[in-house]
Amino acid sequence: MTSPLLFALVGIGLFTLGLYAVIVHPHLLRKILAVNVMGSGVFLLLVALAKRSNSVDPVPHAMVITGIVVAISATALAVTLMLRVKDETGRAKLPETPPE
Amino acid sequence: MSALIFSIHWQVMVILLPLAGAIACFLWPRRAVLLALSCALGTTIAVIGLSWLVVVEGAQRYAVGGWGAPLGIDLYVDGLSLLMLIVTSVVGVAISIYANGYFDRSRAGEFWPLWLFLWGALNALFLSADIFNLYITLELLGLAAVALVALAKGAQPLSSAMRYLLVTLLGSLLFLLGVALLYHSAGSVDIAILAERLTASSVVWIALGLMVVGLLLKTALFPLHFWLPQAHASAPAPVSALLSALVVKASFYILIRLWLEIVPSNNFVLGQLLGLLGAAALLWGNLQALRQRRLKMLIAYSTVAQLGYLFLAFPLANIIGWTGALYMLLSHAIAKAAMFMAAGNILRFGGHDSITDLDRIVQRLPLTVTTFALAGVSIMGLPPSGGFVAKWLLLEAAIRSAQWWWGVVLVLGGLLSAVWVFKVLGHAFTPSTVPHEVRAVPASMEWSALALALMAIALGLFSSWPLALMMIGRPFGDGGGL
Numbered sequence: 050m051t052s053p054l055l056f057a058l059v060g061i062g063l064f065t066l067g068l069y070a071v072i073v074h075p076h077l078l079r080k081i082l083a084v085n086v087m088g089s090g091v092f093l094l095l096v097a098l099a100k101r102s103n104s105v106d107p108v109p110h111a112m113v114i115t116g117i118v119v120a121i122s123a124t125a126l127a128v129t130l131m132l133r134v135k136d137e138t139g140r141a142k143l144p145e146t147p148p149e
Numbered sequence: 150m151s152a153l154i155f156s157i158h159w160q161v162m163v164i165l166l167p168l169a170g171a172i173a174c175f176l177w178p179r180r181a182v183l184l185a186l187s188c189a190l191g192t193t194i195a196v197i198g199l200s201w202l203v204v205v206e207g208a209q210r211y212a213v214g215g216w217g218a219p220l221g222i223d224l225y226v227d228g229l230s231l232l233m234l235i236v237t238s239v240v241g242v243a244i245s246i247y248a249n250g251y252f253d254r255s256r257a258g259e260f261w262p263l264w265l266f267l268w269g270a271l272n273a274l275f276l277s278a279d280i281f282n283l284y285i286t287l288e289l290l291g292l293a294a295v296a297l298v299a300l301a302k303g304a305q306p307l308s309s310a311m312r313y314l315l316v317t318l319l320g321s322l323l324f325l326l327g328v329a330l331l332y333h334s335a336g337s338v339d340i341a342i343l344a345e346r347l348t349a350s351s352v353v354w355i356a357l358g359l360m361v362v363g364l365l366l367k368t369a370l371f372p373l374h375f376w377l378p379q380a381h382a383s384a385p386a387p388v389s390a391l392l393s394a395l396v397v398k399a400s401f402y403i404l405i406r407l408w409l410e411i412v413p414s415n416n417f418v419l420g421q422l423l424g425l426l427g428a429a430a431l432l433w434g435n436l437q438a439l440r441q442r443r444l445k446m447l448i449a450y451s452t453v454a455q456l457g458y459l460f461l462a463f464p465l466a467n468i469i470g471w472t473g474a475l476y477m478l479l480s481h482a483i484a485k486a487a488m489f490m491a492a493g494n495i496l497r498f499g500g501h502d503s504i505t506d507l508d509r510i511v512q513r514l515p516l517t518v519t520t521f522a523l524a525g526v527s528i529m530g531l532p533p534s535g536g537f538v539a540k541w542l543l544l545e546a547a548i549r550s551a552q553w554w555w556g557v558v559l560v561l562g563g564l565l566s567a568v569w570v571f572k573v574l575g576h577a578f579t580p581s582t583v584p585h586e587v588r589a590v591p592a593s594m595e596w597s598a599l600a601l602a603l604m605a606i607a608l609g610l611f612s613s614w615p616l617a618l619m620m621i622g623r624p625f626g627d628g629g630g631l
């Protein structure tokens with residue numbers, strides 16, 4: 050197995066792991082972390098697949114940098130919202146069934 | 150004169166103006182209203198300029214910074230994107246006028262920058278010619294939309310905003326994973342280049358599957374609609390209108406673009422599946438709408454239902470079906486914005502939006518109830534309204550492609566929505582035991598909603614113009630014309 054393929058598979062593994070965690074864990078901080086793990090998985094995949102035969106394609110690297118900026122802003126918003134939810138409800142969790 | 154108009158790069162202006170305006174509103178919150186309204190006007194003028202350019206000279210491709218595809222970012226505008234830009238502008242101006250009455254001075258500094266960011270993100274999304282740029286604009290749109298939902302204070306709106314944020318991030322990440330795989334298979338993210346290079350391999354199908362699921366999550370197609378009613382109903386009224394009218398349509402626009410350009414042509418099963426989910430959304434959304442006790446929840450569930458109509462075009466897959474779905478998108482955007490604004494007026498006037506306690510509101514807010522009724526006419530699809538033209542086109546497409554059962558779904562959906570429209574109107578005429586705590590509604594809020602509702606009706610009378618517009622640049626391929 051070549052190392053780019055290994056990294057790509059690890060990337061897909063991280064994505065799947067994150068997807069599982071975001072669905073299963075009720076605590077919001079865990080959900081936010083899980084979304085970040087999913088993002089890292091995609092970034093790893095992008096960078097790993099950038100290696101083509103001998104040369105390295107720079108475009109996916111540029112995409113990853115842009116993606117990291119987006120991920121940071123999204124995480125900042127998510128953490129702020131989580132703190133506000135905790136202030137209002139006393140718990141950093143989403144209500145199980147939405148009230149009518 | 151026209152040489153001057155054509156020398157301005159309107160594509161760039163429609164993105165830059167709202168973004169610059171948003172930053173200006175953030176920096177000078179006291180001047181936010183003036184800045185934002187002039188920015189809304191400027192953006193509308195830019196959209197008009199762009200429309201002129203496209204109508205005269207046809208579809209336009211613009212390479213940002215002179216780089217061009219495959220390395221640089223391209224902006225592409227044809228009839229389909231132009232139509233989306235125009236709808237955004239029309240709804241955007243009406244909502245800006247409405248929001249000016251809705252938010253008092255202390256809250257204005259919070260609303261305007263976010264709304265202008267949202268507008269800029271929408272315009273950039275409709276002009277993007279590559280799938281990575283579409284991802285970026287989707288994220289911008291999602292973050293601005295979530296922050297707008299969180300403007301409503303209280304535990305319930307915040308929880309809805311949080312759920313909405315997680316859903317929208319999940320959708321974008323699925324989309325991004327698809328983008329990564331497509332880039333690996335074709336070596337480009339430009340939609341036109343992808344359309345040339347992609348062949349129906351298993352990697353391409355996996356990538357497209359991930360992107361479609363991500364977009365369906367963001368478009369809230371049944372059964373992925375669980376986040377929508379709460380988020381749309383608990384947001385402030387102008388925000389609910391924006392979300393239901395424009396934001397969910399943006400991810401649908403990407404879906405339709407991908408479908409028309411890069412999804413391989415042996416997509417029969419996927420098309421039928423999307424159509425089935427659309428039909429289920431139509432029935433489920435309308436039935437749930439009937440069960441609701443709060444007006445805004447009812448309208449939000451009706452959005453779930455109406456989104457179902459849009460997906461009926463996928464199994465039909467002919468040019469009339471696509472125009473029908475887009476006409477539905479257009480008329481639903483305008484009618485639903487009007488309806489949410491009317492609900493906001495009722496909520497402001499009475500202090501609650503319980504449907505059974507509307508308490509003869511027709512005598513106190515005649516303009517608002519007229520707005521609701523006119524928007525309801527378009528949503529039910531009665532003639533002469535935009536919704537009627539859209540359903541007529543979809544029905545014709547169903548018959549032409551010999552799939553009459555989709556026509557049955559169309560008629561059933563219309564009947565069910567008629568039930569809840571008349572239920573609400575019935576309660577608007579009857580007295581109730583719970584009195585309203587009367588609070589004046591600014592005239593700008595009533596008239597801007599009414600203007601949109603009238604426009605939804607006018608769409609049924611003047612349908613040839615938007616239909617001709619969306620054909621510019623042949624976004625639906627070369628099938629027979631109308």
